[in-house]
Amino acid sequence: MKEYxxxxxxxxxxxxxxxxxxxxxxxxxGEIRLPKCLSCNKFHFYPCWLCxxxxxxxxxWQALTSQARLFTWTYVRRKLNPVIFKLRGPYNIALVEYDxxxxxxxxxxxxxxxxxxxxxxxxxEAVFQKIDDKIAIPLYRPVKNKKS
Numbered sequence: 001m002k003e004y005x006x007x008x009x010x011x012x013x014x015x016x017x018x019x020x021x022x023x024x025x026x027x028x029x030g031e032i033r034l035p036k037c038l039s040c041n042k043f044h045f046y047p048c049w050l051c052x053x054x055x056x057x058x059x060x061w062q063a064l065t066s067q068a069r070l071f072t073w074t075y076v077r078r079k080l081n082p083v084i085f086k087l088r089g090p091y092n093i094a095l096v097e098y099d100x101x102x103x104x105x106x107x108x109x110x111x112x113x114x115x116x117x118x119x120x121x122x123x124x125e126a127v128f129q130k131i132d133d134k135i136a137i138p139l140y141r142p143v144k145n146k147k148s
Contacts, residue, residue, distance in 0.1 A: 015134045019047045022061035027136040030128055031063040034101055043101035066099035068140060070122040075115055096124060096140050112141040 015024040026033035034043045037051035038058045050057055073094040092115075095105040110118070111127065123143040128136040 012131065012135060019049075023047065024135065026061070026063060027128055027138055028134070030126075030136075032068075032098070032106075032126055032138060033061045033063050034104060035059045036062045043104050045101070045104035045106070064098045064100060066101075067143075068096050068098050068124040068126060070110075070118060070120060070124055070140075071095040071097045071105055072120065073110065073118060094140065106138070109139050110141065111139045117142065 013020070013024070015021070022033055022035075034045055035047050036043045036059065037054060037056055038060055039056035040051060040054040042051070042053050043062075043064075044052050049059070051059060071094075073092055075090065075092045077090045092110050094108050094110045096108055097103075097105050110124075124140040125143050126138045127141055128138055130136045
């Protein structure tokens, strides 16, 4: 996979944080995992110790199996942050949602796309950029030859 400059070494995520450990373990294995309440059967994101819907502590991390879809995006062309522009020039920010976890939006970057081809609810697939042995960053690219 092509290397994408996403993070400076000073800004890498804390993969040892107990609240997020299952998420980062999943990305290392090529999966997107979310906390799911076993009492009300709803996924939620960001991770928290109690379900935000029913307040149950009965939470388990589960891998998502459904299609990811583009919720919205923006393409930043202005040089608002000189450090980011020095590293990678203009960049995109996207929100991605999974069919089985409605309302759970992931902020990410899109890769391998043409800006004019993007549309809301576009099918996407996760690809994982390995930063080191502990960190694999999920990015998303369009699924080839699918429209919905």
